[in-house]
Amino acid sequence: MSVTKEQVLEALKAVSLPGGDPVTRDLVRALAAESGVVRFILEGAPESELTAMRPALEAAVRALPGVETVTVMIPAGPPKGMGSGPQIGGHPKPQPAGPQPVPGVRHIIAVGSGKGGVGKSTVSSNLAVALAREGKRVGLLDADIYGPSQPRMMGTYQRPASPDGHTILPLRAHGVTLMSIGLMLKEDEAVIWRGPMLMGALQQMLGQVRWDEYGPLDVLIIDLPPGTGDIQLSLCQKTQLDGAIIVSTPQDVALLDAKKALDMFRRLGTPIMGLIENMSTYVCPNCGHEEHLFGHGGVEAEAARLGLPYLGALPLALDVRVAGDAGNPIATTDSPAAEPYRKIAQELIAVRVV
Numbered sequence: 001m002s003v004t005k006e007q008v009l010e011a012l013k014a015v016s017l018p019g020g021d022p023v024t025r026d027l028v029r030a031l032a033a034e035s036g037v038v039r040f041i042l043e044g045a046p047e048s049e050l051t052a053m054r055p056a057l058e059a060a061v062r063a064l065p066g067v068e069t070v071t072v073m074i075p076a077g078p079p080k081g082m083g084s085g086p087q088i089g090g091h092p093k094p095q096p097a098g099p100q101p102v103p104g105v106r107h108i109i110a111v112g113s114g115k116g117g118v119g120k121s122t123v124s125s126n127l128a129v130a131l132a133r134e135g136k137r138v139g140l141l142d143a144d145i146y147g148p149s150q151p152r153m154m155g156t157y158q159r160p161a162s163p164d165g166h167t168i169l170p171l172r173a174h175g176v177t178l179m180s181i182g183l184m185l186k187e188d189e190a191v192i193w194r195g196p197m198l199m200g201a202l203q204q205m206l207g208q209v210r211w212d213e214y215g216p217l218d219v220l221i222i223d224l225p226p227g228t229g230d231i232q233l234s235l236c237q238k239t240q241l242d243g244a245i246i247v248s249t250p251q252d253v254a255l256l257d258a259k260k261a262l263d264m265f266r267r268l269g270t271p272i273m274g275l276i277e278n279m280s281t282y283v284c285p286n287c288g289h290e291e292h293l294f295g296h297g298g299v300e301a302e303a304a305r306l307g308l309p310y311l312g313a314l315p316l317a318l319d320v321r322v323a324g325d326a327g328n329p330i331a332t333t334d335s336p337a338a339e340p341y342r343k344i345a346q347e348l349i350a351v352r353v354v
Helices: 005-013 047-062 120-133 150-154 195-207 230-238 252-267 298-306 318-325 336-350
Strands: 028-034 037-042 069-073 105-112 138-142 171-173 176-180 217-223 243-248 272-277 310-313
Touching (some): 005 047, 028 318, 037 047, 105 120, 105 230, 120 176, 120 217, 120 243, 138 150, 150 176, 252 272, 252 298, 272 298, 310 336
Parallel strands (some): 037 069, 105 243, 138 217, 243 272, 272 310
Antiparallel strands (some): 028 037
């Protein structure tokens, strides 16, 4: 007999804690119970307090009949004091003409979009994790200089070290080798740079990072900023890309900008590996009703019109958002919300893209 969410909530209410039970205090978020697998987020209190109560809550849920696995996630916050290490920024240095390979990296895939807010960074982090879970050695470069989000989504904030003041040692999270300018800054610190500084930072993160620190990479996923600006132009002209994946939501206004991104990559000679429709559908967790909040099928139709691969549709799901905010991408789990990312990763592997 499978456990229900109501049974889990009752078990959590029965746990006596200073200040009251976690359900009454509204500390339990995104609770899911399916086929013996229970998972939820603890948030809304200091991290030390949440960490202290987690063992008792896990034990209470694990004691319920039918429970096989319990996962309790606590959103991580950045540590105080970022420490010292290599500095990022400055004008780009001269390099050989034409696109160059990145040492220690076999394939490079850029994930782009024509506009912000379509979930490109969420797709990048989950795709990287999904590929790693399929046995690939994966790197993730957060190239969104003005709005780096991968440290939060991947749950790591340690400042990268440098053995010689020049080489940058990337971090490791969820089986993925990670680098982001967000790791060099305080979380609320703005980057106020002109184009040359952006291109210099990108050059450093590609050329000075020891991407093979944990072994040569099969693929490096580059999470691009939205739009068609300096970063995209510099990347396509200076780096040997295997191709780009375009993420868009189904509505017309997002597709208009996605078409501009497609045109940019075409002009720069970068192959399009496929299109992904994000936020394609929403299923109510309470009643199961499915709704297409942003329309449906627009990206697939555009891919067919252009003769480009359609990699699939991703749902608009609370679990995905909460997992990303907690620093544990949904692709790290075996939940239904992780399945679309796993299928896209498997398709990329099947067609020998990675």
